[in-house]
Amino acid sequence: MMAEIEEIVNGLILELRRGTLILSVLSRLDQPKYGYSLVQELSEKGIEIDAGTLYPLLRRLEKQGLLESSWELADSRPRRYYFLSETGRQVYDRLREEWRKLVFSIENLMN
Amino acid sequence: MMAEIEEIVNGLILELRRGTLILSVLSRLDQPKYGYSLVQELSEKGIEIDAGTLYPLLRRLEKQGLLESSWELADSRPRRYYFLSETGRQVYDRLREEWRKLVFSIENLMN
DNA sequence: TGACAATAGTGTGCGGCATACAGTATAATG
DNA sequence: CATTATACTGTATGCCGCACACTATTGTCA
Numbered sequence: 339m340m341a342e343i344e345e346i347v348n349g350l351i352l353e354l355r356r357g358t359l360i361l362s363v364l365s366r367l368d369q370p371k372y373g374y375s376l377v378q379e380l381s382e383k384g385i386e387i388d389a390g391t392l393y394p395l396l397r398r399l400e401k402q403g404l405l406e407s408s409w410e411l412a413d414s415r416p417r418r419y420y421f422l423s424e425t426g427r428q429v430y431d432r433l434r435e436e437w438r439k440l441v442f443s444i445e446n447l448m449n
Numbered sequence: 450m451m452a453e454i455e456e457i458v459n460g461l462i463l464e465l466r467r468g469t470l471i472l473s474v475l476s477r478l479d480q481p482k483y484g485y486s487l488v489q490e491l492s493e494k495g496i497e498i499d500a501g502t503l504y505p506l507l508r509r510l511e512k513q514g515l516l517e518s519s520w521e522l523a524d525s526r527p528r529r530y531y532f533l534s535e536t537g538r539q540v541y542d543r544l545r546e547e548w549r550k551l552v553f554s555i556e557n558l559m560n
Numbered sequence: 561t562g563a564c565a566a567t568a569g570t571g572t573g574c575g576g577c578a579t580a581c582a583g584t585a586t587a588a589t590g
Numbered sequence: 591c592a593t594t595a596t597a598c599t600g601t602a603t604g605c606c607g608c609a610c611a612c613t614a615t616t617g618t619c620a
């Protein structure tokens with residue numbers, strides 16, 4: 339307690355990002371992508387995610403049935419490509435809807 | 450795994466809300482409020498939070514130095530009023546900024 | 561060849577929230 | 591007046607996700 343402001347803020351930002359990561363990932367996987375490329379793509383778009391965070395996330399989402407994956411050997415090196423399953427598509431749509439509601443509510447609060 | 454879509458979505462919504470709760474709470478405490486009134490106020494604004502979730506949150510925020518509190522005995526019954534500390538104000542401002550960035554990034558991703 | 565980038569993976573720990581529970585005082589109702 | 595409902599505060603346990611720090615392998619370029 340009584341830590342530096344920036345320190346506290348950083349922790350809270352972490353909490354804020356939580357959950358939105360899934361949204362970010364799902365939003366990109368209408369096209370098959372492999373983990374490392376996702377990290378870069380998201381980084382370019384302002385979402386920094388550690389590879390060590392992303393990989394378990396991808397596997398979890400696959401286990402939940404939101405993603406499918408396959409190894410591609412044709413590339414210079416073997417890569418696992420992930421992409422939205424049908425379920426994943428539906429979940430993403432619903433989730434996006436809920437996200438917008440949430441943003442609206444909070445924006446509403448902050449004025 | 451392979452649960453109902455709505456079931457999965459509900460879980461993910463939980464994750465989405467996570468962290469934003471703090472933002473919601475901080476946004477309301479420029480004026481002193483007690484727990485129960487906060488629950489109602491947020492509910493009216495579309496943010497449902499269980500009292501059993503809010504109280505520990507308030508205490509945690511106080512422990513971190515973002516909130517201060519005092520018992521008020523003048524009311525019909527004793528109530529603990531919470532309000533932003535100076536640190537809390539600064540944290541809230543910074544956090545709000547970061548929230549907007551995040552929303553922007555994600556909105557950007559989803560198009 | 562050696563160093564660095566690209567790429568995938570795991571496992572441990574911290575912390576937050578939800579949920580359920582417990583408890584007390586005041587107001588309302590018949 | 592007794593009984594119930596509602597306002598209000600509080601605690602504790604457990605699940606789950608993320609961050610972080612690793613290991614490991616394969617390309618690539620100097």
